[in-house]
Amino acid sequence: MGIAVFRLIARFSEVSLTGPHCALNCHHCRGKYLRHMLKPLPGSNGLYRLLEQLRQKGVRGVLLSGGLTREGLLPITENVVEQIWVAKRRLGMVFNLHPGFERRLDLLEQLVGAVDTLDYEFSLSREIVKGVRRLPIKPRDTAKILETLLEIGFDVVPHIFLWHPWGSSQLLREELRVADELGARMVTLLVYIPPPGDPKPDPARLVELLRLARSWWPRELSLGCMRPYDVKRVLDRAAIEEGLVDRIANPHQEVLRSYLDSVRAYDACCSLPEHVLGEFRIEPSQLLAPPRSLVRITLV
Structure with missing residues (x-):
């Protein structure tokens, strides 16, 4: 069937529930990824x-995301849960949620059925959990949270x-x-993007690791959108040419042109489950469209 290629063009958007604000303010991000997302309109709804x-x-x-406490x-209130449910029922929208390291079982149970998949940052690295994220949990707790999310009934993509x-390695x-x-159906692989001035990863080493x-990994494997641009030409070509992943987000355009006739194209997030992807299927040539400008939303 060929590799599945994902890019956000017009059918899928990103919303930060917190706007550009994040209490963690990690050194490698500083909220810059949130600034490119839409934010809820004013008011309780x-x-x-x-x-x-x-x-x-x-x-x-x-994609429902945002800064973490x-x-x-992710500061999700019962009002937010209700609005997601109303949108699901009335608008029939597909939702991917970044829940952070959510441990509130009562809240999680209310979201089952409202969201179609959860993106969950899973790491057993003390440096990531304690150093980069500065979280009040231990690395092994991230595995316990993942287990809980799966047991509750969510489709979780670590x-x-x-x-x-x-x-x-x-x-x-x-x-x-x-x-x-723990039974995850798919894993998405990311490449840490170092802050300016820090050493970048060696592309050849990344290919070895991939x-x-x-x-x-015995099931679906995806190469997610977080990876430095400098490594994409080498890493993305190996990923597609050698069949190292089943899905890839935002491949290098030069590499994509070489394989355009053999890919399946989707205007969506690469984490979505197979049964909803039909709504987001596009012609592969549409992947070469100029970068989109964010949808401008005005009050009506």
Whole structure:
């Protein structure tokens, strides 16, 4: 069937529930990724009104994300849960949620059925959990949270770093092993983007790690959108040419042109489950469209 290629063009959008604000303010991000997302409109039903306007503009799915609290939680209230449910029922939208390291079982149970998949940052690295994220949990707690999310009934896609400065092939293998044993249907691999001035990863090393990951992971494997641009030409070509992943987000345009006739194309997030992807299928040539400008939403 060929590799599935994902890019956000017009049918899928991103919303930050917190706007550009994040209490963690990690050194490598500083909220810059949130600034490119839409934010809810003012008012108690601002999220729903935003989603309604997006749907009217042809958007069929949304990533619900945002900054995390110091406890590592996305600040979701019962009002937000209700608005998501209303949008699901009235608008028929597809939702991907970044829940952070959510431990509130009562809240999670209310979201089952409202969201179609969860993107979950899974790491057994103390440097990532305690150093980068500065979270009040232990690395092993991230595995417990993943297990809980799966047991509750969510479709969870663990996001695991293929590479970060404190990682190793042994750590990568252990994280994949745990995700496999817990029953995740797919894993998305990320490449840590170092802050300006810090050393960048070696593309050849990334290809080696990706080959190892492919040999260790038995189900669908995706190469997510977080990876430095400087490594994409080499890494993306190997990923597609060698069949090292089943899905890839935002491949290098030069590489994509070489394989355009053999890919399946989707205007969506790469984490979505197969049964909803039909709504987001596009012609491969549409992947070469100029970068989109963010949808401008005005009050009506």
